Amino acid sequence: MRKKIVAGNWKMNTSLSEGVALACEIDRLVKKNKINHETGIIIAPPMTHTALINMVIDNDRICIAAQNCACKEEGAFTGELSASILKSAGCKAVIIGHSERRAYYSETDEILKKKVNIVLTNKLRPIFCCGEQLEERKKNNHFEIVKNQIVNAIFDLSKNDFSKLIIAYEPVWAIGTGVTATAEQAQEMHAFIRKIVENKYGKIIANNLTILYGGSVKPTNAKEIFAKPDVDGGLIGGAALKADNFYKIIREA
Numbered sequence: 001m002r003k004k005i006v007a008g009n010w011k012m013n014t015s016l017s018e019g020v021a022l023a024c025e026i027d028r029l030v031k032k033n034k035i036n037h038e039t040g041i042i043i044a045p046p047m048t049h050t051a052l053i054n055m056v057i058d059n060d061r062i063c064i065a066a067q068n069c070a071c072k073e074e075g076a077f078t079g080e081l082s083a084s085i086l087k088s089a090g091c092k093a094v095i096i097g098h099s100e101r102r103a104y105y106s107e108t109d110e111i112l113k114k115k116v117n118i119v120l121t122n123k124l125r126p127i128f129c130c131g132e133q134l135e136e137r138k139k140n141n142h143f144e145i146v147k148n149q150i151v152n153a154i155f156d157l158s159k160n161d162f163s164k165l166i167i168a169y170e171p172v173w174a175i176g177t178g179v180t181a182t183a184e185q186a187q188e189m190h191a192f193i194r195k196i197v198e199n200k201y202g203k204i205i206a207n208n209l210t211i212l213y214g215g216s217v218k219p220t221n222a223k224e225i226f227a228k229p230d231v232d233g234g235l236i237g238g239a240a241l242k243a244d245n246f247y248k249i250i251r252e253a
């Protein structure tokens with residue numbers, strides 16, 4: 001059966017020393033409290049912190065992800081980080097298509113498709129994000145929007161490649177706003193995503209696909225959201241910046 005995962009997206013937060021301290025504290029809490037080994041734990045710190053954090057945590061227990069990667073393999077692309085560089089710094093996964101990257105850095109489905117392919121070629125796991133804006137939900141277009149994001153960026157993958165993906169549903173209106181989707185809204189979209197994956201890739205791949213919910217998940221609402229049958233954990237922003245909160249959320253998965 002599919003894996004439960006809780007992933008923390010630190011975004012552009014923490015200095016190097018703060019980030020290392022946060023990672024060490026998460027590591028300590030997870031070890032001390034013997035969190036269920038079935039639950040996968042991922043943290044996505046700023047890239048400058050990754051190699052050092054990788055040395056100080058138990059990286060069999062906590063995986064490091066990057067928040068983005070270049071859509072090119074290597075070469076003269078000043079300021080970019082390739083999937084192979086991320087891998088060499090200890091990353092095992094890469095968040096692709098976060099709504100902030102789509103909105104502020106004009107990442108299109110076409111670019112995201114390239115990124116997903118490069119990440120897979122480098123034997124890293126893409127955490128592919130999708131989600132609608134508030135206006136789109138108000139017009140009842142949210143299913144169509146999410147379907148298009150998925151079809152355009154990841155439905156050309158082979159079955160083998162697709163089975164390595166994690167999908168994160170993050171409604172844009174719930175990110176950093178304190179307004180979370182209700183557990184029912186999350187379940188409804190997750191079930192929809194699993195259904196379209198089943199139609200394309202078959203029941204086994206759909207049943208094994210981990211689909212995370214993201215958007216204002218906190219220790220107080222994680223339990224209810226994670227209890228839904230198609231919600232397999234969360235992609236956590238703000239609450240992942242406090243070790244204690246993040247640990248409490250992991251416990252609910």
Ligand code: 13P
Nearest residue numbers: 009175176215216237238
């Ligand atoms: P918040 O948990 O701060 O709403 O952020 C969610 C998110 O964007 C995770 O990628």
